[in-house]
Amino acid sequence: MQFNGKTVLVTGGTSGVGRHTARLFAGHGATVIITGRDEQRGKAVVAEITAAGGRARFVRADLSTHKDVQWLPHEAGPVDVLINDAGYWELGPTHETTESGFDEMFAVNVKGPFFLTAAYAPLMASNGGGAVVNVSSMVASRGAAGMAAYSASKAALESLTRAWAAEYGPRKVRVNAVALGPTRTPVTASMGELLDTLAAASPLGRAAEPIEIAETIAYLAGDTASYLTGAVIPVDGGRVSAL
Numbered sequence: 001m002q003f004n005g006k007t008v009l010v011t012g013g014t015s016g017v018g019r020h021t022a023r024l025f026a027g028h029g030a031t032v033i034i035t036g037r038d039e040q041r042g043k044a045v046v047a048e049i050t051a052a053g054g055r056a057r058f059v060r061a062d063l064s065t066h067k068d069v070q071w072l073p074h075e076a077g078p079v080d081v082l083i084n085d086a087g088y089w090e091l092g093p094t095h096e097t098t099e100s101g102f103d104e105m106f107a108v109n110v111k112g113p114f115f116l117t118a119a120y121a122p123l124m125a126s127n128g129g130g131a132v133v134n135v136s137s138m139v140a141s142r143g144a145a146g147m148a149a150y151s152a153s154k155a156a157l158e159s160l161t162r163a164w165a166a167e168y169g170p171r172k173v174r175v176n177a178v179a180l181g182p183t184r185t186p187v188t189a190s191m192g193e194l195l196d197t198l199a200a201a202s203p204l205g206r207a208a209e210p211i212e213i214a215e216t217i218a219y220l221a222g223d224t225a226s227y228l229t230g231a232v233i234p235v236d237g238g239r240v241s242a243l
């Protein structure tokens with residue numbers, strides 16, 4: 001897998017799956033643009049990449065704010081690959097979900113990717129093609145108590161993946177998604193043993209390391225996946241495939 005001469009924008013690149021994805025693309029020769037709200041974490045990831053001989057920069061943007069979503073492509077410039085990784089969730093019963101929590105989940109998980117793709121897919125097409133990879137969750141296709149709004153937001157992202165594949169495929173822009181199972185990242189560290197309990201139910205019997213997700217994302221974005229579009233790839237240790 002080589003990304004020499006390619007520019008890759010990773011939303012959520014300041015942490016977890018996005019951080020490992022940014023490092024992996026940079027290691028394969030890409031110039032990486034990392035975005036998130038936390039400037040300190042963003043700069044730390046840039047420092048990790050440059051210390052390893054890679055090229056990266058951080059652009060601060062809050063994807064729950066439409067103004068930032070519109071501004072980001074102007075600041076970041078053209079890219080060959082867009083990774084819509086940034087995600088937000090508030091878990092709890094439906095009857096306790098607040099309007100602000102609901103709105104933020106749909107802003108970060110659906111509206112942000114929607115308008116970033118709206119800005120970038122035509123640009124990629126006019127540059128000869130490109131790739132978008134959306135980061136979804138196994139709960140998009142399975143019922144999970146306490147995750148109704150989050151699951152629905154990821155289901156919307158998977159629906160958009162198929163719609164964009166149909167819309168931009170004729171112009172050589174491929175769009176795919178990964179649907180994650182339990183993955184060991186800073187946000188799931190707070191779940192303690194619950195993460196391992198959830199992961200134990202999968203055939204592989206363990207949580208994913210973020211690099212295992214990053215490897216699939218990079219594969220989907222690369223030329224070796226040149227005939228793959230509109231797919232949602234479960235990267236969940238077999239969790240949704242097994243009884």
Ligand SMILES: NC(=O)c1ccc[n+]([C@@H]2O[C@H](COP(=O)([O-])OP(=O)(O)OC[C@H]3O[C@@H](n4cnc5c(N)ncnc54)[C@H](OP(=O)(O)O)[C@@H]3O)[C@@H](O)[C@H]2O)c1
Pocket residue numbers: 011012013014015016017018035036037038039041061062063064065085086087088089108135136137138179180181182183184185186187188
């Ligand atoms: N870990 C899992 O078990 C799991 C399972 C299924 C799906 N996922 C999905 O995988 C993706 C990555 O999650 P993760 O586990 O790596 O979580 P993480 O370590 O908490 O990273 C989340 C990233 O999203 C960014 N983000 C959140 N809200 C944002 C906002 N308003 N504006 C801009 N950036 C924002 C954060 O950046 P800043 O804090 O710098 O803003 C951070 O870089 C998410 O889409 C998540 O839904 C994760």
